[in-house]
Every structure is written in structure tokens, then in C-alpha cells.
Amino acid sequence: MFKNCLENVRNTVPLVHNITNYVTVNDVANVILACGGSPIMSDEAEDVEDITSVCGGLNINIGTLHKTSIEAMFRAGRRANELAHPILLDPVGAGASALRTKTALSLMTELKLSAVRGNISEVKTLARGSGTTKGVDADVADAVTEESLDDSVAFVKEFAQKARCIIAVTGAIDLVSDGKLCYVIRNGRPEMGKITGTGCQLSGIMAAYLTANPSAQLEAAAAAVCMMGLAGEIGWSRMQEGDGNSTYRNRIIDAVCNMTGEELEKGAKYELR
Amino acid sequence: MFKNCLENVRNTVPLVHNITNYVTVNDVANVILACGGSPIMSDEAEDVEDITSVCGGLNINIGTLHKTSIEAMFRAGRRANELAHPILLDPVGAGASALRTKTALSLMTELKLSAVRGNISEVKTLARGSGTTKGVDADVADAVTEESLDDSVAFVKEFAQKARCIIAVTGAIDLVSDGKLCYVIRNGRPEMGKITGTGCQLSGIMAAYLTANPSAQLEAAAAAVCMMGLAGEIGWSRMQEGDGNSTYRNRIIDAVCNMTGEELEKGAKYELR
Amino acid sequence: MFKNCLENVRNTVPLVHNITNYVTVNDVANVILACGGSPIMSDEAEDVEDITSVCGGLNINIGTLHKTSIEAMFRAGRRANELAHPILLDPVGAGASALRTKTALSLMTELKLSAVRGNISEVKTLARGSGTTKGVDADVADAVTEESLDDSVAFVKEFAQKARCIIAVTGAIDLVSDGKLCYVIRNGRPEMGKITGTGCQLSGIMAAYLTANPSAQLEAAAAAVCMMGLAGEIGWSRMQEGDGNSTYRNRIIDAVCNMTGEELEKGAKYELR
Secondary structure: OHHHHHHHHHHHOOEEEEEOOOOOHHHHHHHHHHHOOEEEEOOOHHHHHHHHHHOOEEEEEOOOOOHHHHHHHHHHHHHHHHOOOOEEEEOOOEOOEHHHHHHHHHHHHHOOOOEEEEOHHHHHHHHHOOOOOOOOOOOHHHOOOOOOHHHHHHHHHHHHHHHOOEEEEOOOOEEEEOOOOEEEEOOOOHHHHHOOOHHHHHHHHHHHHHHHOOOOHHHHHHHHHHHHHHHHHHHHHOOOOOOOHHHHHHHHHHHHHHOOHHHHHHHOOEEEO | OHHHHHHHHHHHOOEEEEEOOOOOHHHHHHHHHHHOOEEEEOOOHHHHHHHHHHOOEEEEEOOOOOHHHHHHHHHHHHHHHHOOOOEEEEOOOEOOEHHHHHHHHHHHHHOOOOEEEEOHHHHHHHHHOOOOOOOOOOOHHHOOOOOOHHHHHHHHHHHHHHHOOEEEEOOOOEEEEOOOOEEEEOOOOHHHHHOOOHHHHHHHHHHHHHHHOOOOHHHHHHHHHHHHHHHHHHHHHOOOOOOOHHHHHHHHHHHHHHOOHHHHHHHOOEEEO | OHHHHHHHHHHHOOEEEEEOOOOOHHHHHHHHHHHOOEEEEOOOHHHHHHHHHHOOEEEEEOOOOOHHHHHHHHHHHHHHHHOOOOEEEEOOOEOOEHHHHHHHHHHHHHOOOOEEEEOHHHHHHHHHOOOOOOOOOOOHHHOOOOOOHHHHHHHHHHHHHHHOOEEEEOOOOEEEEOOOOEEEEOOOOHHHHHOOOHHHHHHHHHHHHHHHOOOOHHHHHHHHHHHHHHHHHHHHHOOOOOOOHHHHHHHHHHHHHHOOHHHHHHHOOEEEO
């Protein structure tokens, strides 16, 4: 039950080590706190092994890669693997540059990941081993729609099997699969795309959920997706005349902060395939 | 017409590559989304050429220079020039340190810029080729006032001719010139100076406008200045008792998000000299 | 009087150089503006001496250390010492990694600091010269409580004497001592811990207060702690149904922005020991 997943986060306050981009890092920290976790950020290679060791999970986001932070990602990842901590990879902009694509693929090869969360274009790039995406947003041609849903579910399942980790593709319809089952999730609002970093925020939440729910990883990942989408719906319902994307950002994090297990259970819109 | 400039941004969703400071980067991303563009951030030298290639314009902001990001600025800039993308330079703190002054001057020399946007002290530093400024805010002695307006307009026109690009000096009165004409703009609120990064945000908006309006660069730059100033006025009108600079920041971005072409056209306060 | 300390900040607009983490840097900049100061950020070793020279005080925060920024901290610190500028150290995560502990200790040894502000676990690590903390939050076992208050006051006084600077330990009860006197402060709200960076923000405010009040350093440090705590109380009183930690963050900075000397004087809850 998603309710349990949420409550496990709030009760255990998982400490999540984030190596993430400097664009959305503050929102990632606040949303991890909002969902019940505790964030710590460190991307200096000489610092990350110690930091990962005091944490319970690792969130790697390649949104603003630096050569020095790449080394930090591998060192933190290897240490997290030794400690059997869950690792989530958010391959921001994979396909938009050779460095991003190469780094994301190497992280998938050299580390044992628990989950990869990205938009459909980023995930297709990783599945193909190469590719192009238009910036950090998903290409319209790739979008998961009701029409392409069967194919998309099959694709995500297959890639999850091949990658041996949970694959979460988020967009208008979200897909979360461990290779066997696939959650098809219809929470969220299109206006969330007008805020920078809602994807990064979801990755932070998901890392906290994975850390707090070791025996229910797929369900935890899906619950995180539903929480973020539902928060987008609740936040939107509180918008007043004159409010725009900056206020919406605050209201979404506020909604995560106030969400109870019952509300998540009731508001989650998904089917299992 | 400013209305067209705004609508060209909303209709074409220009992708803007930002190499910017980590202080205000989140606000820059959100305000570019708010005005209708799409931001992507990358400042790793090995990443920037690919990223600039998938974008339509480049916004270079030296607010927190690093030796590595300086290299990225030049590499991205050269690639943007090859692709004939507009480049905007925001010389944050030029005059406050030798590194900032030297870097800004080198960027102006080695790259073909479309526009430079800064406060009067920063722009005077660039025009003189050296100088001192008090931190990141304009020196009071330099301020563009009604009394000094004729001289200031002449200075900005002359520097725009010499620099062969649009010069935008923003403050209580804003001046935007391509060397022939000069927009004198009186939108905005003094309280905007109590928020970090309203200048950086304007540079982000201006880069989006320049990218979406290739055949009307001066008008696009002036429209961006009016949009930011008008958003400052609208945001201020929505302030309630107990609100301060943090809420004001949100309300300004919200106002950018909701502004229509008609509102911009009607609210813009400028004269042409 | 705390009223004077606040008004000295608003009247002199102290320019504060911040070498700080990229997680909370935007909030630090906005809260320094809110309290009446003017922030500038620079952490490139080749830039910091010039920047510190145009400022009046220096705020060093090790929340996201990089090897390059460590060098910048020492270079800026030495220059600030030459100029007799106050330096505040915020040892974020000292005890959580060897690099953080070692860097904080070296900064304390090689620079003449005016103040160190951290949570009890971080400060105990520095006092012992080594130690472990659980991430960036204080360990519950270390907490300053009514029961442990006498011992905690004695500890802080002793460490302040040994370190020859003001020691500010913040948490449910805050202690600020110069080795002779100790302010015991009971402002604030527990919900402030659900926002990232309220400690970093306080350090920014404190650096501004120290800079603007050269002849009343202990009182200035205590006034800053009371201001932040009182802002947390005022911000909380403005929370509405559905608001969460993101809105709370804005309301706290807003409250700093609007606070008068009289309000601070009246709302400050402290005793001197």
C-alpha cells in the first residue's frame, strides 16, 4: 500500500545523499524534507564516500555535470553499492550532449542502480545507447500517450529487465516498471512542466522512498510518482488569480509537506499492467 | 510592437543555454519558463558546445565565475557565433574584481555579442576598459537620473556603436540602445533591488526575446526590459501586509508568467530617443 | 540594545562576501538583503581577494565544499584578516566527513575568526577536534535542553575562550557566548528544521550584524539569532491552511524584511548567564 510507503518515509526519516545540479538543488532539498526525508548534498570527490556512508540512499542527477562531479558520482556510487544503499539515477539531458549520454550510460554499467527516473526521451536514449533529445524536455514525438501506451509499457518493461533496475518514465502518463509489472500512473498537471525541476524533485522524493522501503522497491517508486503528481493537483487547486509558476512551485512542495498516507492512497490514480 | 515580441517567445518557445551564477540560477530558469522560453544550464567546458548546438540562444552571466566556467563561456560563445545564435552578456560585478573585469572585456573582444545588459557601474567599467564598482550594485554616483539623462543616453549610444551590439543599462531609468536609437524606459519599482537576481532574471528573459525575434533585436531587448519592470509593478500591486522580498520575488515571476502581449503593450512606459 | 544592532545594519548596508554552499545560497542572499545588508558571492580563488576587499565582512560556509573553494576560503580569510573584517564560519556537516572536519578545524587555526555558528553536534566536533555527526542535522543525544542547559552553557563558554571567538550554538535553545557571557535564547519554532538552510540564513544575517556593529560583537551575534528565531515565529503565525515548508521559507524571509528595531527588542526572548 502506498500509505505504508509514505509512512515509512515519515517514520524513519531516511538520510539521502544527493549529487545533483545547482539549478534545482534547493527545491530538491526542501521537497525531500517535505516528504519526510533528510537531504545532504556533497559532490566533491574527496567528500562523497564519507557522506554516503552516513546516509541511507543516493540520488545522482546529471543536470549540471562537471568533470569533478562525475568522479564524485562514481566514487559515491561504488561506496553506496558496498553498503547496499539504493541508488537512483536521474539522467537529465541524456541525449542532448555526448558527455551526458556517455556519463549516464557509464553510471548504469558500472554501478548497480535501484532505479532510473527520466523523461521518455532521456530513457529512450539510454535504452538505445545513444540518441538526441531537444534540451532537457521530452521530445513530443516520443511522448507516452493513450495511443502509444501498449508499446510504451512494453518498452519500459523490456528496458527494466535489461537494465535490472526500476525504470520510471514520467510525463503526461507515468510508467514505473521493474521488468515484470508496470504501474501506469495518471496523476499530475501539465502546468508542472512550466516549473523548473519538478522532475528533479520527484527523483529526490523517490530516492527517499526507496531508502525507507527496502522490501517494496517497485511500490515505493510508484508511490513517489503518485505523491508528486497528486501534490501537483493539490497545489494547482490552491492557485489564485494572478498566481503563476513561482507560486505553483511553492504550493507543490507545500502539498508534499502536508500529504498524509490516507490522502496519497485515495488520490493515487494508477493501474497495474 | 512589443506585443509581437512577447508572442514570438510564447509561440516559438526558444531554447536558451545559460552559463550563469549559482546564486540566482533557479530564478533565471523559472523566469525563462514564465516568459515562454525553455532554459538549459550547462557550464562544463566539455558539455557546452553540444548544449549550445541544440539551443537557439546563449546567456552568459559572470556572477560566480570559476576558472572552469570561463573556459566554458568562450567555447559556448564561439559555437554560438558559428551558429549565428544571439549571445547576451551579463557582466555581474565587472569592476569589483580584476578577474570579472578582464573576463567581461575578453568576452566582448573575442565573441560577437548581440547584447550586454548590466547596471550603469558595470557598463561604465566595460566602456572605460577598467574601473571599480562597489560589489554587485550600481554606484549611486553613476546612477541614471532625470538630470543626467541626456549624458547617459549619449554614453549608451556611443558605447553601443563602439561595441557593435545592443547595450542595456538598467536601474531606476533603463536605457537600451543599438547605437542609433535609445529606448528610455521607466517601468519597475525600487523595491526590486531588495531581491537578489532581478537583473539576472531580466538577462534570461532578454536572451529568450532576442532568440525569438531575430529580425527585431533592439525592440526585443527593450520589450524584455519593459516586461520585467512591468512585472515588478504588477507583483508589487499584489503584495499584502506582512509580505516581504521573498514573496515579492515569487509575485514578479508569477506576473511574467501571466502577462499577455496586450498587457505588455499597454503597460510599457518608454520613449525613443 | 538589539534595536541598535538592527538599525546599524539597515543604516550602513554592510556588504558581505559569502563563500557558501550552492544549496541555500539564494536564500542566504535574499535574507541578507532582507535584514538590510548587501550580499556578494564569489568562491573562485583568483576572485575572492578582490571581492573581499570591497566588502566589510566575510561569511564562510562549508556546506558543499570543493577543493577549489577551500583554497578560496583561506585566501579570502587571510585578506579579510588583513583588513580587520569580521569573519563568520558556519561548519556545516563538520563531523560528517573527514574533509569537512579537517577544513573547519584548519580555518579555525589559520584564520582569526569573529564567530562560529553551527548546531551542537558540529560545534562539539570542533571543540573535540574530531567526531561524527549524522549528516547536517544535530544529533538528538547532543541537544541543548533545559536539563542539560548548565553543562551546555559551560561548554560553550569554555570553547569560546579557547577558540577566542564568539561561539553560537543554535537549536531548540540557542547559546551565544564570547567566553565571558552567554546569551540563552528561546526564540524560534521547531518547524524551521523542515526548511533547508535556516542555519545558513542565520549565518548570513549574523555576518551582516557583525559587520555593522564592530563595537558590540557579542550583542550583534545574539541579536541576529533573536531576529532569525523571531522571524520564524512571525512567519509561522502567518501560515494558512495548506501551507507547508516552502511557503514557510518565504514567510520567514519576509518577516526578516519587515522587522523593525522595536519589534526585535520586544520579541527577543533571552537571558544572560
